[in-house]
Amino acid sequence: MDIIYLIMHQEQNATNYGSLVFTVEDPGFGGLSVRTHAQTPKSRSSPRGFPKNPNYRWYILCLAALTCTLAVAAPTMCMPVLFKEISGELNLNLVQVGLVWGIGSLPGIFTALAGGAVGDRFGPKRILILACLLTGLVGALRGLANSFVSLSAAVFLLGFLSPFISMNVFKTCGIWFPPRQLVLASGVVSMGMALGFLIGSMISATLLSPWLGGWRNVMYFYGIIAMALSLPWSFTRLAPASAGLPAGGTGTKSMRQTISHVAHIRNIWLLGLAILGISGCIQGTLGYLPLYLRGQGWSEVAADGALAAFHTISMLCVIPIALWSDKFGSRKKMLIAAALMITIGVSLLSVAGGMLVWVAVCMAGMVRDGFMAIFITTTIETRGIGPAYAGTATGFVMIFSGLGSLIAPPLGNSLAAVAPGLPFVFWAGLTLVGIAGLYAIRTRDVQPVHVPSEGNRDLT
Numbered sequence: 001m002d003i004i005y006l007i008m009h010q011e012q013n014a015t016n017y018g019s020l021v022f023t024v025e026d027p028g029f030g031g032l033s034v035r036t037h038a039q040t041p042k043s044r045s046s047p048r049g050f051p052k053n054p055n056y057r058w059y060i061l062c063l064a065a066l067t068c069t070l071a072v073a074a075p076t077m078c079m080p081v082l083f084k085e086i087s088g089e090l091n092l093n094l095v096q097v098g099l100v101w102g103i104g105s106l107p108g109i110f111t112a113l114a115g116g117a118v119g120d121r122f123g124p125k126r127i128l129i130l131a132c133l134l135t136g137l138v139g140a141l142r143g144l145a146n147s148f149v150s151l152s153a154a155v156f157l158l159g160f161l162s163p164f165i166s167m168n169v170f171k172t173c174g175i176w177f178p179p180r181q182l183v184l185a186s187g188v189v190s191m192g193m194a195l196g197f198l199i200g201s202m203i204s205a206t207l208l209s210p211w212l213g214g215w216r217n218v219m220y221f222y223g224i225i226a227m228a229l230s231l232p233w234s235f236t237r238l239a240p241a242s243a244g245l246p247a248g249g250t251g252t253k254s255m256r257q258t259i260s261h262v263a264h265i266r267n268i269w270l271l272g273l274a275i276l277g278i279s280g281c282i283q284g285t286l287g288y289l290p291l292y293l294r295g296q297g298w299s300e301v302a303a304d305g306a307l308a309a310f311h312t313i314s315m316l317c318v319i320p321i322a323l324w325s326d327k328f329g330s331r332k333k334m335l336i337a338a339a340l341m342i343t344i345g346v347s348l349l350s351v352a353g354g355m356l357v358w359v360a361v362c363m364a365g366m367v368r369d370g371f372m373a374i375f376i377t378t379t380i381e382t383r384g385i386g387p388a389y390a391g392t393a394t395g396f397v398m399i400f401s402g403l404g405s406l407i408a409p410p411l412g413n414s415l416a417a418v419a420p421g422l423p424f425v426f427w428a429g430l431t432l433v434g435i436a437g438l439y440a441i442r443t444r445d446v447q448p449v450h451v452p453s454e455g456n457r458d459l460t
Contacts, residue, residue, distance in 0.1 A: 065192025073196020140223025
């Protein structure tokens, strides 16, 4: 007999062990080989494949939020408060400042999608390790700039790499957290972003620049921190499997197939239109606000403090808003309400003075990161997305975010020659485009994702 099979099956029992299989083969070469296969016990403490130690996911979440704080947000938001020092040394005018601030979004239009798709394909852990190293290196290169062109090139390269971090951080949340905790996880990451924006705007010009000896050394400082964050990611554990993915990502599906799948989903395009308007408004406002207030006679500390207040109120409100969206029952309505508050707040900045400026800043700021937390969760919960396509879908909508962030600052800044407050009117108008996109979303196509699979695989 060429092949003899002896198969023993042990039925699944109360301890959750699966089948035990022994296979004995005589391949005809005069020898006997034995193959065994036994399923790994299912976790008793966590359903749907999440690890026995559920506390480890919170370590991953803290690391993800810290990465957004120190590798993405703070190095980005240090630019507006340092523009006065930078423009004085490099002889930049207001339009050039707007171009430098917006040009980082140009490569993000393309790499946001690539960053998410690569993370879906190979797993976000590998991408985060490499992206932290390269982002830190390129961010430090801004300190070597000696002209408008060289500074723009460094900011362009930084914008090319940063989406690889943010897209894969959100995918990591989709992998490690079940649906009932996903909006909370997204809120914590968004809070990390807000904390980074706060740190970058509050201490970069008033503390770090004098302490380190100028804006160039501030860029080096942030670059070193970003590179150091690749170390803890290198030692993270294997992640729980999600949505039946093979180890490393979407398995045999190519990037073209995953992008095609996402691009055929109607709500993803509408979410992209929404984030185009909202991101364009926020990006333009944050870049122009310190310069505008200084032009209105505010001191440097007070002008930077207004920007810091924006990020502080955003950081404090992001978790309550994210959790409220679960209780409220309609993420779409929450997103529209938050967008309307941004519209009103930014519109007020065009005419506000004194204390009313702080009211307008807080009104727009309190919902900014809460909006993003709900928005990312809505993207992942869209029918046909889930954890399997979370990176690609998030990257796809962030193409529109990058487009809005690219065109809004220079266009708005150019209107300052007509009236100093007119840029805020333009940026507030962009949010109406976003609200139109949100209104058109079909809510029946948004549902909590289900993560049915089991085991541990290298998806971080």
